[in-house]
Amino acid sequence: MNPLSTVERTFGPENMSSRGRKPSTISAPNRTRHRRPVPIWIVGLAFMAPALLVYGVFLIYPLFQSVSYSFFDWGGPGREATNVGFENFARVFRDPVFYRALLNNAVVVAVSIFIQLPVGLVLAVVITSRLRVKRFFRAVYFLPTLMSTVAVGILWGFIYNPSYGIINVVLRALGLDFLAQGWLGQSSTALAAVMVTTVWTYAPFYMIIYSAAISSLPGDLYEAASIDGANKLQQFFRLTVPMLRPTIITTSVLALIGSIKFFDLIFVMTKGGPSGSTELLATYVFKQGFTNQQFGYASALAVVMLAIALVATSIVLVRTSMGERTPRKSVT
Amino acid sequence: MRIGRMGILISGVALAALTLSGCAPGSSTSNTGSYNAEEVTVWYLNDAEAIVQQAIDRFEADTPGVTVVATAFSNDDYKVKRQVGLGTEAAPDVFTSEGGALLAEFVNADQIIPLDDLAESAGFVNSIGAGALDSRKIDGTLWAIPVLSDASFVWYSKTIFDEVGVEVPATWEDLIDVIGTLRAAGYDPIAMANKTQWPGSHWWSEIVTLACGPAFLAGVTAGDPAFDFNDPCIVEAGERIQELVDAAAFNEGFNGLDYDSGESRQLFWNGTAAMNHMGNWLVAAAIAEAPEFVDQMDFFTLPAWNGAKGTSDMVTGGIGMSWSVAKKDGDSANAQKLVQYLSDEKTGQTAADNGRIPVIAGPTLSDPLLQKVSETVNVASAFQEWPNVVLNPTLTTVMLEQVQALFGKDTTPEAAAAAMQAAYVESSN
Numbered sequence: 168m169n170p171l172s173t174v175e176r177t178f179g180p181e182n183m184s185s186r187g188r189k190p191s192t193i194s195a196p197n198r199t200r201h202r203r204p205v206p207i208w209i210v211g212l213a214f215m216a217p218a219l220l221v222y223g224v225f226l227i228y229p230l231f232q233s234v235s236y237s238f239f240d241w242g243g244p245g246r247e248a249t250n251v252g253f254e255n256f257a258r259v260f261r262d263p264v265f266y267r268a269l270l271n272n273a274v275v276v277a278v279s280i281f282i283q284l285p286v287g288l289v290l291a292v293v294i295t296s297r298l299r300v301k302r303f304f305r306a307v308y309f310l311p312t313l314m315s316t317v318a319v320g321i322l323w324g325f326i327y328n329p330s331y332g333i334i335n336v337v338l339r340a341l342g343l344d345f346l347a348q349g350w351l352g353q354s355s356t357a358l359a360a361v362m363v364t365t366v367w368t369y370a371p372f373y374m375i376i377y378s379a380a381i382s383s384l385p386g387d388l389y390e391a392a393s394i395d396g397a398n399k400l401q402q403f404f405r406l407t408v409p410m411l412r413p414t415i416i417t418t419s420v421l422a423l424i425g426s427i428k429f430f431d432l433i434f435v436m437t438k439g440g441p442s443g444s445t446e447l448l449a450t451y452v453f454k455q456g457f458t459n460q461q462f463g464y465a466s467a468l469a470v471v472m473l474a475i476a477l478v479a480t481s482i483v484l485v486r487t488s489m490g491e492r493t494p495r496k497s498v499t
Numbered sequence: 500m501r502i503g504r505m506g507i508l509i510s511g512v513a514l515a516a517l518t519l520s521g522c523a524p525g526s527s528t529s530n531t532g533s534y535n536a537e538e539v540t541v542w543y544l545n546d547a548e549a550i551v552q553q554a555i556d557r558f559e560a561d562t563p564g565v566t567v568v569a570t571a572f573s574n575d576d577y578k579v580k581r582q583v584g585l586g587t588e589a590a591p592d593v594f595t596s597e598g599g600a601l602l603a604e605f606v607n608a609d610q611i612i613p614l615d616d617l618a619e620s621a622g623f624v625n626s627i628g629a630g631a632l633d634s635r636k637i638d639g640t641l642w643a644i645p646v647l648s649d650a651s652f653v654w655y656s657k658t659i660f661d662e663v664g665v666e667v668p669a670t671w672e673d674l675i676d677v678i679g680t681l682r683a684a685g686y687d688p689i690a691m692a693n694k695t696q697w698p699g700s701h702w703w704s705e706i707v708t709l710a711c712g713p714a715f716l717a718g719v720t721a722g723d724p725a726f727d728f729n730d731p732c733i734v735e736a737g738e739r740i741q742e743l744v745d746a747a748a749f750n751e752g753f754n755g756l757d758y759d760s761g762e763s764r765q766l767f768w769n770g771t772a773a774m775n776h777m778g779n780w781l782v783a784a785a786i787a788e789a790p791e792f793v794d795q796m797d798f799f800t801l802p803a804w805n806g807a808k809g810t811s812d813m814v815t816g817g818i819g820m821s822w823s824v825a826k827k828d829g830d831s832a833n834a835q836k837l838v839q840y841l842s843d844e845k846t847g848q849t850a851a852d853n854g855r856i857p858v859i860a861g862p863t864l865s866d867p868l869l870q871k872v873s874e875t876v877n878v879a880s881a882f883q884e885w886p887n888v889v890l891n892p893t894l895t896t897v898m899l900e901q902v903q904a905l906f907g908k909d910t911t912p913e914a915a916a917a918a919m920q921a922a923y924v925e926s927s928n
Binding site: 350444457 | 531
């Protein structure tokens with residue numbers, strides 16, 4: 168059935184006043200029936216309505232709410248709130264834990280962009296190569312992404328367990344007892360340990376994106392390159408990487424935003440500890456809101472977090488789109 | 500034009516959203532729901548499921564047409580859930596709390612109802628006792644019914660102590676020696692899981708009480724402006740904690756292990772660790788998780804060092820599981836009746852049978868360990884309440900964080916004390 172006829176029935180002329188502007192309308196598929204057309208923006212809105220509603224209720228509305236809460240000293244539902252102006256924001260920039268969380272978030276961003284994405288890319292090259300067992304590898308590599316992050320966090324908690332975790336057991340079996348340690352329990356190693364887990368969990372996600380992009384690359388270029396004597400490594404750096412540039416930008420933005428709001432694995436594995444060594448902006452927002460009952464201050468932190476994500480993302484987008492335009496200009 | 504109209508629509512929605520969001524939070528949240536005549540909802544901590552369930556069963560049998568929907572949570576989840584749920588329509592009718600600053604918070608926010616009349620009609624003064632009830636009164640009004648009493652001790656394995664040939668330490672210096680001997684014999688001297696930070700804070704509160712004397716922490720509970728965390732005795736307590744760490748008293752990586760999933764208890768049950776510093780619910784945990792181990796267990800109170808202001812016979816603890824009734828519209832009779840079942844002698848007996856210490860008079864403690872716990876608490880020269888229960892939430896978070904850092908040697912005793920003082924000043928304003 169033609170979807171447009173449904174639209175026509177729902178938003179027919181008897182229900183909606185149509186001014187009949189040609190460019191903004193969709194006419195009925197059968198022109199001979201001379202039905203009065205429905206404005207396209209209504210049709211668009213009608214199709215978007217369910218998603219818009221969900222989006223509005225669960226994203227736009229809470230966003231505005233959160234901004235308004237950030238100006239209050241508020242202990243949570245049912246408690247009195249007092250307007251404190253910009254005091255919550257002033258407190259954010261006085262708060263040493265905020266800066267520590269910011270620094271830790273910077274580490275997470277760096278790890279995702281400079282380790283996670285390259286690992287994903289290498290895995291993608293492996294599973295798109297002419298290896299016979301590539302299907303097997305694709306399934307195995309993709310497995311971590313299919314697991315719930317809470318399960319991953321608990322699983323890696325076992326792996327890192329100081330007494331029976333596999334890492335320390337193997338180290339001790341090799342006689343490297345001095346290397347066996349409480350990975351998640353000391354501030355010197357906790358963040359690095361969680362970062363290993365994030366790479367394990369999320370690199371396969373980027374692998375899938377990259378492998379889709381790689382399989383759509385033109386094969387004749389590679390043939391030409393190998394005839395010209397380019398080895399696999401040269402082909403990778405001279406052909407694959409430049410042609411994947413748009414995909415790399417998209418995945419970088421995804422990784423950037425994902426790292427700024429990163430929460431779940433940290434919360435399960437370390438709760439931001441020990442001694443705040445893995446505290447991130449998102450875990451700190453949670454702590455201030457739900458543990459300290461400072462919902463106003465937590466909202467202010469969340470607003471600052473949103474601003475950081477917006478600024479960082481726009482910088483990446485603006486800079487990369489500028490880079491795209493420059494060569495084009497030189498051509499014209 | 501098309502864009503224009505769309506734009507108007509969007510800005511209209513946005514404006515409406517802004518207007519809505521412009522309201523002060525809390526100003527329109529007086530709707531906290533009402534009691535349901537056929538259902539009573541209960542939230543509580545999952546360390547008391549058997550104790551709570553038998554009371555619910557008796558209540559349901561005696562109250563036809565009313566069902567009880569009870570949900571048990573693990574410690575950290577419960578604190579978050581309770582904080583967010585209370586004051587909304589999702590709030591439970593009946594729930595537990597640990598008293599202290601939290602209970603005062605519920606009262607200030609007008610979220611719970613007074614239980615003086617219930618206590619009167621149920622005769623709680625006789626069964627529970629005036630002292631325990633007074634601990635749940637604020638300005639003369641009773642807000643919660645206390646059921647269980649908890650205290651923390653150093654539990655040890657008699658088997659390992661015999662095997663290594665060490666005695667229960669009488670002084671702090673002895674304790675350090677015992678730790679050294681146990682470590683040399685290949686044992687983890689003390690099991691610890693401090694990811695959730697409160698196990699460390701129990702150590703801290705006991706050591707502070709030893710270093711500063713039993714009356715000291717009462718000042719911070721009362722919000723005394725003269726109270727100062729920079730006091731040399733608090734710094735000394737931090738040094739004592741680090742003395743334990745330097746003596747290799749704990750299992751490796753303890754700051755990353757989780758008590759709730761049993762990561763310290765396992766070390767104790769399976770004979771890897773010789774001691775475990777924990778509340779007396781460890782007896783209940785042993786009965787449930789390692790019944791064969793119960794006979795090997797014994798405990799001592801943390802011994803004082805030469806020159807300490809406190810004494811070895813002091814006890815740190817609190818009244819766990821106190822029942823409150825949420826404030827809602829309508830008749831709270833069923834909720835209050837359920838609280839009566841949850842606080843009566845049979846519940847007390849079930850608690851005693853399950854390894855807990857009821858504050859309710861009458862039940863017999865058949866377990867010799869529990870009898871000893873009860874006697875130790877009764878003869879204690881002072882009883883210090885756990886600060887992670889009685890302090891305000893912000894100060895508690897900083898205290899927990901700093902104590903964890905002391906154990907991890909990520910901070911110095913002086914810096915930790917200064918950070919707590921800063922949080923105390925900020926949160927008192």
